[in-house]
Amino acid sequence: MATKAIKKTETGETVIHIEGMHKWFGNFHALKDIDLEVFQGEKIVICGPSGSGKSTLIRCINRLEEHQQGLINVHGTNLTSDLKDIETIRSDVGMVFQSFNLFPHLTILENCVLAPIWVRKMPRKEAEEIAMDLLERVKIPEQALKYPGQLSGGQQQRVAIARALCMRPKIMLFDEPTSALDPEMIKEVLDTMIELAQDGMTMLVVTHEMGFARKVANRVIFMDAGEIIEENDPETFFNKPQNDRTKLFLSQILNH
Amino acid sequence: MKEKSYLPGTHPDLPPPTSEVGVVGWARKNLFATPADTIFTLLAFYVLYSIVPGFMQWAFIDAVYVAENREACWKMMETPGGAACWAFTSIRLNQLLYGFYPETEVWRINLSFILLFVALAPVLIDRLPFRKQFFIFTGLYPFVAGWLIFGWFALPPVASQDIGGLALTLIIGITGIAFSLPLGILLALGRTSNLPVIKILSVLFIEFIRGVPLIALLFIASTMLNYFMPPGTTFDLLVRVLIMVTLFASAYMAEVIRGGIAGIPKGQIEAASAAGLSYWKTMYLIVMPQVLKISIPGIVNTFIGLFKDTTLVLIIGMFDLLGMGKAALTNLNWAGLHREMYLFVAVVFFFCCYGMSLYSGYLERKLDTENKFQKK
Numbered sequence: 102m103a104t105k106a107i108k109k110t111e112t113g114e115t116v117i118h119i120e121g122m123h124k125w126f127g128n129f130h131a132l133k134d135i136d137l138e139v140f141q142g143e144k145i146v147i148c149g150p151s152g153s154g155k156s157t158l159i160r161c162i163n164r165l166e167e168h169q170q171g172l173i174n175v176h177g178t179n180l181t182s183d184l185k186d187i188e189t190i191r192s193d194v195g196m197v198f199q200s201f202n203l204f205p206h207l208t209i210l211e212n213c214v215l216a217p218i219w220v221r222k223m224p225r226k227e228a229e230e231i232a233m234d235l236l237e238r239v240k241i242p243e244q245a246l247k248y249p250g251q252l253s254g255g256q257q258q259r260v261a262i263a264r265a266l267c268m269r270p271k272i273m274l275f276d277e278p279t280s281a282l283d284p285e286m287i288k289e290v291l292d293t294m295i296e297l298a299q300d301g302m303t304m305l306v307v308t309h310e311m312g313f314a315r316k317v318a319n320r321v322i323f324m325d326a327g328e329i330i331e332e333n334d335p336e337t338f339f340n341k342p343q344n345d346r347t348k349l350f351l352s353q354i355l356n357h
Numbered sequence: 358m359k360e361k362s363y364l365p366g367t368h369p370d371l372p373p374p375t376s377e378v379g380v381v382g383w384a385r386k387n388l389f390a391t392p393a394d395t396i397f398t399l400l401a402f403y404v405l406y407s408i409v410p411g412f413m414q415w416a417f418i419d420a421v422y423v424a425e426n427r428e429a430c431w432k433m434m435e436t437p438g439g440a441a442c443w444a445f446t447s448i449r450l451n452q453l454l455y456g457f458y459p460e461t462e463v464w465r466i467n468l469s470f471i472l473l474f475v476a477l478a479p480v481l482i483d484r485l486p487f488r489k490q491f492f493i494f495t496g497l498y499p500f501v502a503g504w505l506i507f508g509w510f511a512l513p514p515v516a517s518q519d520i521g522g523l524a525l526t527l528i529i530g531i532t533g534i535a536f537s538l539p540l541g542i543l544l545a546l547g548r549t550s551n552l553p554v555i556k557i558l559s560v561l562f563i564e565f566i567r568g569v570p571l572i573a574l575l576f577i578a579s580t581m582l583n584y585f586m587p588p589g590t591t592f593d594l595l596v597r598v599l600i601m602v603t604l605f606a607s608a609y610m611a612e613v614i615r616g617g618i619a620g621i622p623k624g625q626i627e628a629a630s631a632a633g634l635s636y637w638k639t640m641y642l643i644v645m646p647q648v649l650k651i652s653i654p655g656i657v658n659t660f661i662g663l664f665k666d667t668t669l670v671l672i673i674g675m676f677d678l679l680g681m682g683k684a685a686l687t688n689l690n691w692a693g694l695h696r697e698m699y700l701f702v703a704v705v706f707f708f709c710c711y712g713m714s715l716y717s718g719y720l721e722r723k724l725d726t727e728n729k730f731q732k733k
């Protein structure tokens with residue numbers, strides 16, 4: 102049973118509304134009856150064991166995966182197979198991947214201006230100014246003319262964040278942004294994300310960085326076997342977990 | 358322990374030992390490194406020694422370059438036929454180059470050949486000034502060349518069966534190369550598409566074309582194709598051949614490109630989609646630039662194969678360079694010069710194909726240094 106203890110932390114309106122959503126991969130029931138309401142400016146951390154459906158859930162929000170049943174509404178637009186709607190939603194929702202996924206044949210700057218130019222139809226000069234601003238914010242403006250392969254993992258991930266921000270998204274999705282990084286680089290990426298959170302970005306973050314969750318999250322969601330098992334503010338979530346599976350998961354993750 | 362000649366931190370850069378540099382060093386490393394290497398090296402030298410001087414004598418030193426015909430050639434030699442007679446290369450040059458194209462109109466072929474390089478310039482040189490304007494000409498080039506070669510408004514028409522020789526080889530080869538790449542890309546995208554109808558059609562097309570010999574396709578082009586056309590429409594044979602050769606090469610190209618697409622990590626496409634890029638923009642901006650780069654060897658391989666396959670048009674009665682050569686041999690003036698003729702044709706083909714190969718090597722190195730640090 103999902104415990105529904107949504108605290109309306111920010112006064113904002115609903116930006117993501119998911120209701121009775123199911124997702125199958127062939128016969129495999131990957132997401133089961135998902136209900137989720139995300140408010141403007143909220144930071145939500147999603148955790149859970151491997152294979153529980155965390156990635157699938159956030160990938161459904163920008164239609165990298167297609168759900169088969171139920172409703173997903175992002176910023177007032179329902180996700181259907183309508184390509185125009187999908188592209189609108191995708192251009193308003195930024196995504197950062199575990200494996201960075203920078204485009205290796207383009208320089209850092211070209212990576213950043215590509216979507217603004219080709220999707221937003223922004224003049225190149227303006228796009229480059231915005232990109233340089235954001236690269237400065239993630240503290241790597243001097244790398245702008247290098248290629249992704251010349252950067253460290255941490256730098257690449259910060260570029261990926263800047264690249265997503267160049268589209269001026271209203272929502273940011275992060276799928277385990279630090280799990281492919283060497284320990285000494287995790288902090289620089291988390292710091293970037295914390296700054297972003299402080300600026301008021303709406304964020305859904307799949308991560309096992311519990312320190313990050315405690316510090317920024319308004320809500321922590323625990324998933325197991327395709328279901329949302331528990332959903333609470335970080336304080337309650339970490340100190341008084343309700344569900345046995347949550348307790349087991351927390352004991353495993355906090356004990357090593 | 359031996360005493361050090363330098364204090365720690367003061368060791369200068371020294372030149373390498375002589376065994377590592379110069380001709381001697383190179384030979385020792387590459388030719389005589391082991392006893393087996395030495396044996397193979399000597400064997401190779403012996404083979405070269407027994408072939409090269411004799412060949413040089415025959416092909417160049419004793420050869421006759423200018424004469425009326427074969428008989429005149431042979432008269433000038435110590436032993437008739439004992440050396441090469443290259444006289445046909447000048448006397449029959451026009452046929453070998455242009456077939457039976459009217460001599461007064463030959464400038465039209467030459468002009469289209471020169472314009473070809475103008476059309477290619479923006480493709481080959483990426484820092485060309487006015488590249489955009491040049492690309493417009495590249496798009497127009499097939500029409501300009503078609504107009505020049507076949508004649509139409511303001512230019513007297515030339516029948517396509519009069520076109521032959523190297524010109525025909527180049528027309529078929531270059532048309533095939535130019536159109537098989539884009540068509541191959543579309544077929545590869547079709548085959549990797551999620552839309553079942555498009556996928557099935559692409560698979561059927563590729564498998565059918567690859568499963569049939571080009572000669573069979575050429576026969577279809579020369580005999581059967583007109584049955585499939587509405588009555589009254591006649592398609593020039595050369596146009597039919599161009600279509601068949603292009604389709605044939607595009608099926609192979611599609612598979613080369615598909616291999617390249619399979620080598621692109623899924624995350625690349627996901628990242629592009631997640632940013633809101635449509636399918637076509639993703640393919641154009643993200644996937645194809647990477648695919649074409651990793652597929653250069655396969656693409657050029659297909660180009661070279663296609664270029665050599667153009668000689669098969671001989672079978673349906675067209676006279677490309679090889680065909681013109683063979684035709685010359687049936688002429689009493691030149692009969693008996695098989696060795697010279699085939700060698701000549703082979704050398705021309707070799708330079709064309711080796712040129713493509715050199716350019717592809719250059720392109721690979723260039724793209725490689727541009728993205729030197731991308732290995733991942």
Ligand SMILES: Nc1ncnc2c1ncn2[C@@H]1O[C@H](COP(=O)(O)OP(=O)(O)OP(=O)(O)O)[C@@H](O)[C@H]1O
Nearest residue numbers: 126127129131149150151152153154155156157158
């Ligand atoms: N494309 C797919 N086809 C079939 N099954 C899939 C596919 N993608 C995911 N799955 C399955 O769906 C389930 C949920 O996968 P998902 O990637 O969402 O898990 P996750 O919670 O993100 O796990 P992890 O922590 O390992 O990333 C897994 O059992 C996985 O095997």
Ligand SMILES: [Mg+2]
Nearest residue numbers: 155156157276
């Ligand atoms: Mg995952």
